[in-house]
Amino acid sequence: MKIKLNNPIISSEMKIRMRSWRSPIALLVYIFILVVFLLIFASMALSTMRYGYNTADYSEVGLVIFYTLSIVQFFIIVLVAPASTAGAISSEREKQTLDLLLCTQMSPTKIVLGKLVSSLLWILLMFIASIPLYSIAFLFGGVTPMAVVTVMLYYFLVSLAAGSIGMFYSTVFKRTVTSSIMAYLTIFLIFVLSLVIGYAELFFLSQRNVYPDFANAFYFNPFIAFLGAMSLALQGATGTNIFSVTAFQLKTLVAVNVVFLLLLSALALLTSISRINPLKGRKR
Amino acid sequence: MLLKTVNLTKYYGHFLALDKLNIEVREGEIYGFVGPNGAGKTTAMKILACLMNASAGEAYIDGISIMQNPAKAKKLIGYMPDFFGVYDNLKVDEYLEFYADAHNVPKSERAPLIEDLLQLVNLSDKKDKYVDTLSRGMKQRLCLARSLIHDPKLLILDEPASGMDPQARAEMKFILKALKAQGKSILISSHILPELSEMCDRVCILSRGKSVVSGNMDEIMEAMGRRAKITIGFLTDEDLQNGVAVMRTNDYVGQMVREGNKVEAVFNGTDEDMSKLIKAFALSDVRIVSISKTVQSLEQIFLEVIGNEN
Structure with a gap:
């Protein structure tokens, strides 16, 4: 076949x-934003090296550049991905072209996935454009190719989830502005709520003299898991990780978050497909 | 029979938008849907274009159930809604190429097909232009070309001439006739009956979701009665009184209105019935000074039908 x-x-x-x-x-x-952040943090790291204690280890500078690029890029992607999909279906409605697409041999699944993939391809282009900047981190050392691959994979995952949320709202609201606002609000809530609940959880546990390494809600925070994934990938090079927890705990954090993001994406996409299907409940 | 609907019904909540619609469109026929706004024309067309579920009933295209097998049915249907639906940042040929791809038209067939369609809708010279540079009439013709890109058997055109100037309307009419000549069946809607009567083989008048009357124009005229308005002038008031008495005994004379020495009345009979009425005046010694008969236009019949329904 x-x-x-x-x-x-x-x-x-x-x-x-x-x-x-x-x-x-x-x-x-x-690229300009990335370069600005890179210059600020790299010069700070270099001056620390020049006037501080650690005068010989350039790999610290490499790591600072890597973390700066990765974190700034992470937040840019979180901002760009929902915006690029929040208008995917609503703009078709605004242009009155959705019905015309649904009249063709393309299924609602193909339409939704086509819109999502084209948005993800744009984000991929952004990743690719930023790769030369990562080479500067390699110049100083301390960064492994595996760490860059991990970061890229996580970007893809976060773009998929944020993009799927944007796609979902674009099928719910007729106006792109409304769907964009709702997508950002949802993503903000996922990031902030998991932090707030996590810290509340740690606070209540500390009242009972229990001090866990991690709050359960943190497993659902994409940024914490992203830092965990980066840390895990760099553990071989640095010997430590930024959360001071075991590799197993980091792996669990990343695994739970990956499953959460994949489930969220699947749910948002399936709902989007169902929402634009004019013949719901009928065999197509 | 290319298209057949069986008791097609649609409810929006509790509102009945389409009430057991039964129509049949033959191959190579132009079939008109006519009715005022909100009559159910667009609802019926959207159901037939697989863009909406019906609440009840069935529809078949070339023997394929639209309800059971919409994917197959869509291959046979070209739909053009009452709006443009264009991507302004695409060129004319790219726009058609996109829809050809969406309809799974083989790549090797696309270029000659697009050439032919652009020629048909008289847009060959606009092939490389961006869609947003086209006039309203050109966009409408481009949309028609788009609906033909997969060579459908049935074209569903929802008010294709709305908002067009007379010249653009004439061009559209010319293209539709050419398509009919190629053997395409066309289901077309409008809220103007005379516009459709010129090109449609058969027409269905819809009102409040119901088919009020359908058939070719002669059948519709027959069904509505060959209504005419007669105006008779009498010499004196006495003649008028006697004349009204004669008219009251005549089965074909309907509602009468007096204006001075004249009477205006609805007349449902044939020319022969009219001559009998004149003879009856003569036999009763009613002196007539003038008589005139005006046949009602399609528009008047349509408005009367819609008025009665409402």
Whole structure:
């Protein structure tokens, strides 16, 4: 059986996106922000090295550059991914083209996945554009290729989850502005609520003289898990991790968060597919 | 029979939008849906285009159930809604290429197909232009080309001429006739009956989700009665009184209105019935000074049908 992987939405979306002057400008701004952060933190690390105790280990500078790039990029992706999908379906409604797509041989699944993949491809382009900056970290040492791969995989996962949430809201609301606001609000809640609940949990446990390494709610915070994944990947190079917990605990943190993000993405995407299907409950 | 609906019904909550609609569209036929706004035309068309579930009933296209096998049915249907639905940042040929791809048209067939369609809708010279540079009429024709990209057997066109100037309407009419000549069946809607009557083989008048009357124009006229308005002038008031008495005995004379020495009345009979009425005046010694008969236009019949329904 011949499997058709072709999705016309991806090619047309990429064509339309790359035709716009906004795309190269956005890419330039993105790289510019990364470079600014990189210069600030690298110069700080270098001056610490020059005037501080640690005068010989350049790998510290490499690690600072790596962490700076990775964390700044993480938050940029968290901001970009929902914005690029929050208008995916609502803009089709605004342009009155959704019905026309649904009249074709494309299934609602193909439409939703096409929209999502084209957004993820744009984010992938951003990753690729930032790779030369990572090479600066390698120049100083202390960073392993595995750490970069881990960071990229986590970016992909977070983009998928944030993008899926944006996609879900774009099927719920008719206006792109509303769906964007709701997507950001949801992502903000996931990040902040898991932190607030986690710290509340630690506080109440400390009242009973129990001091766990990790609050359960932290497992659901993508940023904590991202730091955990980076730390895990760099453990071989640095010998330590930023949470001062065992490798097993870090692995559990990352595994739980990965499953959580995948489930969240699957739920958001399946609901989106169902929501745009005009013939729900009928065999297609 | 290419398209057949059987008791097609649609409820929006408790509101009955389509009430047991039964229509049949033959191959190579232009079938018109006519009715005022909210009559159920778009609802019926959206169900037939697989864009909406029906609450009850069935619809078949070329023997395939739209309800049971929408994916197969969609291959046979080209739908053009009453809005453009275009991507402004795509060029005309890219726009058609996108929909050809979406309809799984083989890549090797796309270029000549797009050429042919652009020629049909008279947009060959606009092939490399961006869609947002096209005029309203051109966009409408491009949308028609899009609905034809997968060579469907049935075209469903929801108010294709709405908002168009007379020239663009004429062009659209010309293209539809050309498509009919190619053997396409067309289901077209409008809220203007005379516009459809010129090109449709058959028409269905919808009101409040119900088919009020359907058939070819002659059948519709027959069903509605060959209504005419007659105006008769009498010499004196006495003649008028006697004339009204004669008219009251005639089965074909309906509602009468007096205006001075004239009487205006609805007349449902044929020319022969009219001559009998004139003879009856003569036999009763009713002196007539003038008589005129005006046949009601399609528009008047349509408005009357819709008015009665409402």
